Amino acid sequence: MIPTARSRNLAAIQHGHIGEELRQTPFHPRLEALAHANDWYAWSGFKAPHSLYDEELEYFAIRSTAALFDISPMTKYRIEGPGAEAFLNRLTLRDVRKLAPGRVHYTAWCDDEGHVLDDGTLFRLAPDRFRLCSQERHLPWLLDSAVGFDVRITDETEAVAGLALQGPCAYAVLRDAGFDGVEKLRPFQLADFPHAAGTVTISRTGFTGDLGYELFVSADLALSLWDRIWQSGQRNRLRAIGYSALNRARIEAGFIVANADFVTAETALREDRLRLPDEIGLDWMVDLEKPNFNGRHAMMEARRTGSLRHVLVGLEVDGNVAGPLSLIYHRQKREVGIVTAATWSPILKKSIAIASLSRPFGISRNDDLWVEIYVLRELQYQKLMKRVRIVPRPFLKLDRRGANPPGLL
Template sequence: MSQLRNNLPREHFREPLWQTPFHPRLEALSRTKAWYNWGGYQVASVLRSEENEYFAIRNATALFDVTPMVKYRIEGPDAEAFCDRLTLRDVAKLKSGRVQYTCWCDDEGKVLDDGTLFRFSETEFRLCCQERHLNWLLDSAIGYDVAVAEVTEDIAGLAVQGPTSCTVLQEAGFDGIETMKPFDIRRFTAGGIEVTVSRTGFTGDLGYEAFVAAGDALALWDLLWEAGRLYGITAIGYTALNLARLEAGFIVTNSDFIAAETAVRPNRRRSPFEIGLDWMVALDKPRHFNGRRALRAEKANGTSRRVLVGLDIEGNVPAEHSLVYHRGKKEIGHITAAAWSPTTKRNIALASLERPYGVSVTDDMWVEIYALRELTYQKMMVRARIVERPFFANPRRTATPPAPF
């Protein structure tokens, strides 16, 4: 019989936006006081300047507070079978001490969310994602000997990203960190703190994510901050991170696609084949999984309606919220994320297009941009071409050991 536990939530109406355990340090560093709501937490959008924070990601070490990322502990004799039933990839192939990027669907094969699945042992997992799905997980766990609990408030997390990140962690006492391969997990004791580190991140660069008990958060911050003083360590907000993730070609739930559970209109939901996640659909894995029949039929019958593509756009005006046209006349889709890329010196974007555009029809693409200049919008129709993702790729992301500094 399933052992299910639902943590009682704090009373949100008494505290509309919570502060993460790292907030005292971020508040002290903030010059803009630009905060935003991430999952009910007050999180930095920009601390000093977007440019300074972005270049810290690409040239030094950036610290980003990932505590609001929703975290679920999944453990018990049937933990592997449950995770395999829930997600698209073959969890049986995920070894202990490894992380798997994955997603999960409803019974109609529409994506509920994507995230990372951590496997600590044969019977202990952690699922990290953007949206809250506790009810879905508890319902899915019926019949499995597994305990599921949300532990978001219990665990504080920092993304430690950039070319000097490994060196900073070494200086902080994380001995052997340089031997970790991408998607490895390891537990360390540094500065008297128990820290779980994964070689993961959302920047497309060398980087790690460090997780501690909430009560040890400030001690971890201070340890890393002191170790990184000579290596350009910088606290960053989401604006800079969002630019880096776009360069890396990564997608964001409810930005590049709508979570199936929250979509108001059924036709706004997306399957993995429609958002570039077809590579993770393990239709041949031994265990059944949610949405398998629908996804098998979609692939066999070619009924996918849309495709997510990368675009290289003329000029230097970001095409945010723009429409995409074929031959400048027929509307075929829209931009989901766009920016001028400082590293690649390109005007890049992700776009959701109606098939066959972006699949068999890839020529003569145009983007309609409205640029605000001196309080007047100027309409521009500019050429675009479909390109491979990621827009930015650096060998240091996967180099083991990373280059020392």
């Protein structure tokens, strides 16, 4: 690692975002023009929409036509150099040697005690060049972990703009926009396509459990990319969406969010908030056949001794009232967990939730579980005790997500 580059990066992040005005993404002018709801929130220091017009209509765009979501605030790190593969294999849970150029995989990374620091997507852009995308910022951790590896790490969050195009008409929108050959992309595959005076990287990935793509382009070409997609998408009723609609879709897909469904190791203030991969449903990605990686010994020891304390599960909830951050009880008496995310699914016609339970609940004891929900009715809060059932995730599985070639409506 080049010391001067490390010093520049550390100096840049020391300024932080506290007290600073929220920054605008490269797509903000287009979002602001569509933001009838004027419902904004802060995402990693950027101004982002909860909803632009109506959450219900935005959700149904994901499931019925096509939806466009600005993912530019998502943290993006470029990791490159002769030692990039070895570095990422040491850092993350999955075997990076199995990730071919032009492919993407979902992964996570932990501290030395095996506690999850974050999850995200790893794009292999070339044999020695990667892009790591995540919810939280990890530059100091990455720089410290890179000591001894021949690798360069660059925070390209602001330099690279991103869009998620999701829904059954997503492929049709890209086809009509002139991205010839995009139909050849299989799930978790990526390729570069010409755009304006440069290129756009398109991957068949997303966070909705539907047919979808993510597009990455240099910030100076962002507005021209938006306009190209927006114009071609009108015949397929393309709609721009905010996070509220996306969040409902991701719960249906059973996907988890850092510092929502689990607390990242760097931000946890209490010992009982730390989580091993096995405790948040990420045990399947722990590859014990590859060389040593961060937290490996701690994970193996927890499995050997049976000291895992938590489990993340999917729930169906009686009734039609969602209850995020509601407590879960056994036999309506003993507190055994908490709902981390919940929604009413219009497709399934059910209330569904993701919850963290204390073992053995969720493993060998799944009977007589209840959730305590408080609802506001006629200006007064009422407590509802609703029965819950543990069910597999994803709650909603759509064949079109993995269809090859992608279908047309």
